[in-house]
Amino acid sequence: LIARVKSAAAGSAVSARNRAIIAGIGDDCCVLRLPAGHEALITTDFSLEGVHFRRDWESAEATGHRCLARGLSDIAAMGGTPLAAFLSLALPPDLRQQWVDGFMRGLLKLAKEFGVGLAGGDTAASRTGVIADIIVVGSAPKGSAVMRSGARPGDSIYVTGRLGAAARRISELASARQRRWPDVLRTALPEPRIKIGERLRQRRLASAMIDVSDGLSTDLSHICEESGVGAEIHADRVPRAQVVGLRQPVDLRFALHGGDDYELLFTAKPSAKIPLGIAGVPVTKVGLITRSKQMVLIAHGGARQTLRPRGWEHFGRRS
Amino acid sequence: LIARVKSAAAGSAVSARNRAIIAGIGDDCCVLRLPAGHEALITTDFSLEGVHFRRDWESAEATGHRCLARGLSDIAAMGGTPLAAFLSLALPPDLRQQWVDGFMRGLLKLAKEFGVGLAGGDTAASRTGVIADIIVVGSAPKGSAVMRSGARPGDSIYVTGRLGAAARRISELASARQRRWPDVLRTALPEPRIKIGERLRQRRLASAMIDVSDGLSTDLSHICEESGVGAEIHADRVPRAQVVGLRQPVDLRFALHGGDDYELLFTAKPSAKIPLGIAGVPVTKVGLITRSKQMVLIAHGGARQTLRPRGWEHFGRRS
Numbered sequence: 001l002i003a004r005v006k007s008a009a010a011g012s013a014v015s016a017r018n019r020a021i022i023a024g025i026g027d028d029c030c031v032l033r034l035p036a037g038h039e040a041l042i043t044t045d046f047s048l049e050g051v052h053f054r055r056d057w058e059s060a061e062a063t064g065h066r067c068l069a070r071g072l073s074d075i076a077a078m079g080g081t082p083l084a085a086f087l088s089l090a091l092p093p094d095l096r097q098q099w100v101d102g103f104m105r106g107l108l109k110l111a112k113e114f115g116v117g118l119a120g121g122d123t124a125a126s127r128t129g130v131i132a133d134i135i136v137v138g139s140a141p142k143g144s145a146v147m148r149s150g151a152r153p154g155d156s157i158y159v160t161g162r163l164g165a166a167a168r169r170i171s172e173l174a175s176a177r178q179r180r181w182p183d184v185l186r187t188a189l190p191e192p193r194i195k196i197g198e199r200l201r202q203r204r205l206a207s208a209m210i211d212v213s214d215g216l217s218t219d220l221s222h223i224c225e226e227s228g229v230g231a232e233i234h235a236d237r238v239p240r241a242q243v244v245g246l247r248q249p250v251d252l253r254f255a256l257h258g259g260d261d262y263e264l265l266f267t268a269k270p271s272a273k274i275p276l277g278i279a280g281v282p283v284t285k286v287g288l289i290t291r292s293k294q295m296v297l298i299a300h301g302g303a304r305q306t307l308r309p310r311g312w313e314h315f316g317r318r319s
Numbered sequence: 320l321i322a323r324v325k326s327a328a329a330g331s332a333v334s335a336r337n338r339a340i341i342a343g344i345g346d347d348c349c350v351l352r353l354p355a356g357h358e359a360l361i362t363t364d365f366s367l368e369g370v371h372f373r374r375d376w377e378s379a380e381a382t383g384h385r386c387l388a389r390g391l392s393d394i395a396a397m398g399g400t401p402l403a404a405f406l407s408l409a410l411p412p413d414l415r416q417q418w419v420d421g422f423m424r425g426l427l428k429l430a431k432e433f434g435v436g437l438a439g440g441d442t443a444a445s446r447t448g449v450i451a452d453i454i455v456v457g458s459a460p461k462g463s464a465v466m467r468s469g470a471r472p473g474d475s476i477y478v479t480g481r482l483g484a485a486a487r488r489i490s491e492l493a494s495a496r497q498r499r500w501p502d503v504l505r506t507a508l509p510e511p512r513i514k515i516g517e518r519l520r521q522r523r524l525a526s527a528m529i530d531v532s533d534g535l536s537t538d539l540s541h542i543c544e545e546s547g548v549g550a551e552i553h554a555d556r557v558p559r560a561q562v563v564g565l566r567q568p569v570d571l572r573f574a575l576h577g578g579d580d581y582e583l584l585f586t587a588k589p590s591a592k593i594p595l596g597i598a599g600v601p602v603t604k605v606g607l608i609t610r611s612k613q614m615v616l617i618a619h620g621g622a623r624q625t626l627r628p629r630g631w632e633h634f635g636r637r638s
Contacts, residue, residue, distance in 0.1 A: 022358060023466060026545055028396035028529060029360040029457070031464050039341060040359055041348040044407045044454055046443045051409070077347035088363045088407075088452045090370070122452070124365045133407045133441070133452040135363055138348070145350050147342060210347060226345055 020083040024119040032084055032119065038139035043074035049129035057173050060102030061109075063130075065189045066260075068107045070213065071136030072114060072192035073262040077211040079146040079201025080138035082194065084119040085111055088133040090126035103130075114194060146201055146266070151208035151227035155267040155289040158274055160193055160281050163216060164250040165241035167258020190262040195279040197264060205274060209266040215257040218311030219265050221295060227267075230294045233287040233307055256297075257310050339402040343438040351403055351438065357458035362393035368448035376492050379421025380428075382449075384508045385579075387426045389532065390455030391433060391511035392581040396530040398465040398520025399457035401513065403438040404430055407452040409445035422449075433513060465520055465585070470527035470546035474586040474608040477593055479512055479600050482535060483569040484560035486577020509581040514598040516583060524593060528585040534576040537630030538584050540614060546586075549613045552606040552626055575616075576629050 022031040034040055047053060047067040055063070068085060075082045087107070091100065111118055116136070165188070193211070200206040208227055210219045216238070224231055238256060240249035249255075267289055268274050277283055290296075295307040341350040353359055366372060366386040374382070387404060394401045406426070410419065430437055435455070484507070512530070519525040527546055529538045535557070543550055557575060559568035568574075586608055587593055596602055609615075614626040 023464070027467050028393040029362040029399065029464070031397070031459075032359040032361060033461070034353065034359060040351040040353060040456070042351060042403075042405060042439065042454075042456060043348040044405050044439065044441050044452070046407050046409060046441045046450075046452075048409060048443055048445065048450070050446050051443055074347040078350070080348065084361075086361060086363050086454070088365050090365060090367060090450075120361065120363065122363050122365045124367055124370055126367065127369050128447045131365075131367070131409075131450055133363070133365075135361070135405070135454050137359070137361060140350075142352070145342070145348070148346050 021117045021119045024117060030084065030086070030119040032137060034083070034139045037142050039142050039145065041075055041078050041080040041138040041140060041145060042135070043071050044133060044135045045070040045074070047132040047134065049131070055099065055130070060099045061106030062189060064103035064106030065110050067132050067134050068110045068136070069190045069192050069262055071134045072110070072116070072194060073190070073211040073213060075136055075138035076193045076197035077146070077209050077264060078138070078140060079144065079197045079206070079209065080140040081198060082114055082116045082136055082138040084137050085116050086119060086135040087121040089121065090124040090131040092126045092129060095130065114192070140201060144201055146197070146206050146209040148208055148210050148223050148226040151223050151229050151267040151289045153229055153289055153291040154270055155207050156270060156274070156285050157220070157231060157233070157265070157267055157287040157289060158283050159212065159216065159239065159263055159265050159286050160196055160278070160283055161261070161263040162239040162241040162282070163212060163261050163263060164254030164258045165243055166190070166260035167215070167254040168241070168243060168250040170260070171254070190260065192262060193264045193281065196281060199278050200266060205268055205272050206266040207268055209264060212261045212263045212265050213259055215259045215311035216255065216265060217257050217295070217307055218309040221309035223265070223267065224293065224295060227289070228293065230290040230292045230296070231287055232290055232296045232298055234298050236300045237284060237286045239282065239284045259311050340436045340438045343436060349403065349405070349438040351456060353402070353458045356461050358461050358464065360394055360397050360399040360457040360459060360464060361454065362390050363452060363454045364389040364393070366451040366453065368450070374418065374449070379418045380425030381508060383422035383425030384429050386451050386453050387429045387455070388509045388511050388581055390453040391429070391435070391513060392509070392530040392532060394455055394457035395512045395516035396465070396528050396583060397457070397459060398463065398516045398525070398528065399459040400517060401433055401435045401455055401457040403456050404435050405438060405454040406440040408440065409443040409450040411445045411448060414449065433511070459520060463520055465516070465525050465528040467527055467529050467542050467545040470542050470548050470586040470608045472548055472608055472610040473589055474526050475589060475593070475604050476539070476550060476552070476584070476586050476606040476608060477602050478531070478535065478558060478582055478584050478605050479515055479597070479602055480580070480582040481558040481560040481601070482531060482580050482582060483573030483577045484562055485509070485579035486534070486573040487560070487562060487569040490573070509579065511581060512583045512600065515600060518597050519585060524587055524591050525585040526587055528583060531580045531582045531584050532578055534578045534630035535574065535584065536576050536614070536626055537628040540628035542584070542586065543612065543614060546608070547612065549609040549611045549615070550606055551609055551615045551617055553617050555619045556603065556605045558601065558603045578630050
């Protein structure tokens with residue numbers, strides 16, 4: 001198993017023709033050259049079987065895709081450009097080769113799409129379940145990375161795309177127990193918003209940014225905490241995902257608290273001209289940054305209630 | 320548990336006062352500034368319970384120390400200087416807080432010793448056993464990193480320190496089954512050879528380098544493979560570890576095939592003047608790089624036998 005992963009990975013590093021990677025797999029470290037005047041952006045994300053994914057709930061390709069998408073999304077949230085990925089992968093001895101091949105296929109297809117070479121990692125035997133840790137290294141011009149800490153009272157709050165599809169899918173799967181739900185599984189795979197992040201950073205449009213990996217309410221609370229501010233969100237402005245086979249968009253709770261959407265949540269000065277769409281993806285104003293350090297949800301009629309960070313907890317995922 | 324890890328980590332990033340880390344824990348990515356004219360060196364290493372360590376075989380501090388030492392040793396093997404570390408850590412819910420505190424203490428003490436800030440990572444719940452993945456980022460001046468591929472026929476082969484103590488210890492523990500062996504556990508913790516690696520790189524003394532993490536025979540085979548050469552090793556020149564309580568140094572098999580010593584194995588041109596010791600650590604010439612693509616072990620009397628890469632396999636570690 002491990003040998004196949006290594007050979008698949010080695011092939012990709014070459015085919016990516018990534019000029020940043022001076023030396024990749026086959027030495028003690030990868031040697032990476034950053035563009036002149038750039039800083040390195042580094043992020044790591046676990047994908048643990050039974051915690052972040054279940055093999056009976058989705059294809060191996062989807063799991064491989066999402067494993068890398070989580071890291072790329074963090075680079076997008078800084079306004080960065082991804083350069084290289086590193087995969088630490090531990091596999092149980094009885095795992096089918098077919099699954100491993102599918103996982104690597106899904107991961108490497110996404111890597112190729114974003115010009116990211118798989119430049120290293122580690123492999124091991126796992127006693128139980130698949131253990132993957134993805135590390136993505138990107139870069140941004142010195143001092144230009146968009147942090148979580150830059151939101152100021154009066155800034156508008158925006159979100160890309162539509163939220164809640166992933167959470168609704170997991171909710172359906174969890175309630176069905178062991179049954180497979182092919183229609184639900186056909187949910188589109190998350191597309192890391194690299195281009196949108198780059199555009200916002202280049203034009204200095206965003207004052208703070210984060211990706212929606214743990215749910216809007218939880219990720220917004222991180223911006224509020226790091227920036228020392230509060231927020232008001234208008235419930236009827238939150239863009240809810242439309243799921244195939246359903247007439248209505250997903251419930252508000254999925255859009256507010258559901259994780260795994262990998263859209264971008266950002267703030268911008270009132271004077272900033274934010275387009276209605278960037279790189280073909282809708283951008284929606286959902287609220288306002290406030291001086292009071294609380295998060296408030298404003299209903300259609302104007303009623304206000306406290307918005308608590310309760311990112312979607314599927315099968316005890318968040319700890 | 321996770322909250323305590325995060326607070327311990329956040330404290331360390333500040334206390335390290337590492338000027339390379341522009342933004343650490345608390346954003347989507349760490350922002351890292353490399354010294355001008357440097358390339359990034361990146362390495363990742365798993366430490367999995369039951370695969371790489373056992374909680375009943377050593378203290379939590381020792382496990383934390385070794386977790387980071389594995390990554391630092393890879394930076395040393397390139398001649399690099401470590402800048403920042405990232406820890407992805409998944410913990411079983413029933414783990415004692417005391418163990419986690421000890422693990423972080425051992426890891427952070429070593430990080431401080433080498434001026435490395437803990438700049439990020441991921442945390443999760445584990446269904447079984449402790450899962451740690453350490454990522455270390457370092458740097459070296461452009462084009463100066465020492466690769467595995469630079470060995471040429473006629474080069475001498477050197478090793479730092481003495482080999483085999485870790486493998487002998489594990490052999491003792493494994494044969495004792497569940498019993499604790501306090502004396503054996505008192506084996507010194509591996510010290511990453513950062514200073515030696517830097518010295519060899521600065522003076523351009525090493526033509527190829529690797530760290531002895533999988534055992535001399537296996538790690539030498541990596542140099543031979545990447546350089547397209549072979550090697551002759553003189554059995555009686557291999558520096559064998561002296562273990563407390565034993566009159567004789569450890570058996571040759573531990574020194575030849577034992578992993579986890581984290582010494583440096585390097586090659587140098589015949590004309591290179593290699594000191595007998597660097598940074599207080601002995602440096603020993605153990606053999607010669609050859610044109611034939613085989614590895615040969617030469618016994619005391621001159622008898623030659625094939626040297627096979629059979630890095631020490633403790634409890635099925637290598638896959």
